Amino acid sequence: MFIKEANLETRLAHGCHKPDSETRSLASPIYQTATYGATSQEHFEDLCYNWGHVYARESNPTTDELAATLALIEGCEAGLVTSSGMGAVTSMFFSQLKSGDHIICANGIFSHTTLFLKECLMNFGVEVTFVDATDYKNVEKNLKHNTKIVYVESPLNPSLRVVDIEKISKLKEIKDFIFVVDSTFAPTPIQYPTKLGADLVIQSLTKFMNGHGDAIGGAVLGSRELINKIKWPSMPCFTGACLTPMNAWLILRGLRTLDMRVERHCKNALAIAEFLENNPLIETVNYPGIKSSPDYELCQKQMNGLGGGVLSFTLKKLTSDEDRVVKTKKIMNNLKLITIATSLGEGHTLISLYDNGLVRIAAGLENSEDLIEDLKNALDKTSEEVK
Ligand SMILES: Cc1ncc(COP(=O)(O)O)c(C=O)c1O
Structure with a gap:
């Protein structure tokens, strides 16, 4: 049986770790390094052009394993991990938007995400409409020709109201947009936003995913195409919001339970x-x-x-x-x-x-x-x- 088809408990217990042939270490190693030596200039160039490990702000085997494990758990193609939940939020927005784009955002989401939209993105010429997304019709009413992203949390923080993810994703039949759900308050096995039609899922790994209150981290999960767009040529390489290998390792350990x-x-x-x-x-x-x-x-x-x-x-x-x-x-x-x-x-x-x-x-x-x-x-x- 392939791990992708296994039940959740098995996917969590095994994750994506593949023991290396030399040590066969069953626990994932922490690759605590800033850079990676190449065997020749040609090898270095090959690494640069083919997503190899070149520099730890861009990639690291421990953080890559965490991203792959999170994608495995959500049941989607790919993931990207970041230094915090806010690192995931900002990296996702910065990579997808340009001046003149429009966002519809749920009222009553995490205060720092609201502030980021109001105090930062709006200054870059991005238009944001806040709506009561607990009624999907408010999202529908506010869709415009330039709406690029619909952003919600469910449940909302701290009202604990629930947003109907499936109903909002169906609105993509009327107007195409990227539907992003921050699912921090309802992690696996509570809800699977991509199965309900969301394009991207945000998680503050600091919370339930790690679960031990000893590491800060974040993730964006979704299709390989969208995740690659966030990864390069954009974030978190440019925001610097990359997760440390030690925190990735702690979160990987937390995920088992x-x-x-x-x-x-x-x-x-x-x-x-x-x-x-x-x-x-x-x-x-x-x-x-x-x-x-x-x-x-x-x-x-x-x-x-x-x-x-x-x-x-x-x-x-x-x-x-x-x-x-x-x-x-x-x-x-x-x-x-x-x-x-x-x-x-x-x-x-x-x-x-x-x-x-x-x-x-x-x-x-x-x-x-x-x-x-x-x-x-x-x-x-x-x-x-x-x-
Ligand atoms: C719903 C939600 N999203 C994102 C974040 C940001 O996560 P972090 O603190 O890991 O940056 C939080 C933090 O509380 C949150 O509650």
Whole structure:
């Protein structure tokens, strides 16, 4: 059997590593090098013209193995890995766009991607329209002759609303565009955007893919043609957003247990969402895996029935927004196990506060009963304090 046809568990366990004939090392080596010696000038030129290893900003065997493994997991032709998720986002946009092009972007995506579009790309003469992409018709309405890219995240960060990937990809029948989905919040085995018609998938490898909170990385995955266009003659060779071999190796190691970890993250997030939903202090819980979510049906269809490892909620307002924020901070400060930090998809459960009093919880790998007890204690203690 070829690894490409194997089940996900087997693909994750074996990855794309081919032991070299000399050492037969089953673990992937870390090629910790900046450059590669050629045997002759002719050999050097051959390497330059045929995608050989010439210089580590352009390619490296450890990072190449990670890119190939990620493509194998997503079930697409090719991948490109970058120094961070933002490295993947910027490399993809810079390589695909020119002045005068138009992008349609989902409202409510990761704040730094929004800022990059507003503060950087718009200054280069790229037009960006932000739409509520949870209704695909808003994308359809805003398509123009010069629309080059439609960019969404699903689920969105931090509203946890789900975007219908299949419906938006069908719009390519009306007007051709490159459909890019940032799937950081719903990694394998939750959703497979290219199988639903997306052209490119972005992943912040920093999150679930690595899963151990000890390396930053990013990836773009898709057809060989599109990935080659991003690779050369453009990025990350020019942005310098190349992944280090050490981080590629850490992420490769993290990937071996992706399916098991993601399952636990989802189980814990669901348990927390259900607990919060029944707590009298809570106003709203956003999690596509709970029945009350407006995206529950879509989650069953698009996300394998798994709501993901992240949820968000707001407290009931007592008197004003300000008062809600003060009380929310008190609850967060009273937590003992759940840590105030920004990120997601790692062993520790992390909590972060947004401007309007929205709280995001990135469920970790702990026992859900311990997490719920921690939240319950913090909620009860805060209620006592404000009485
Ligand atoms: C949805 C999403 N995309 C991209 C990024 C950027 O990833 P990184 O922090 O690895 O640059 C993040 C970071 O939180 C994110 O949440």
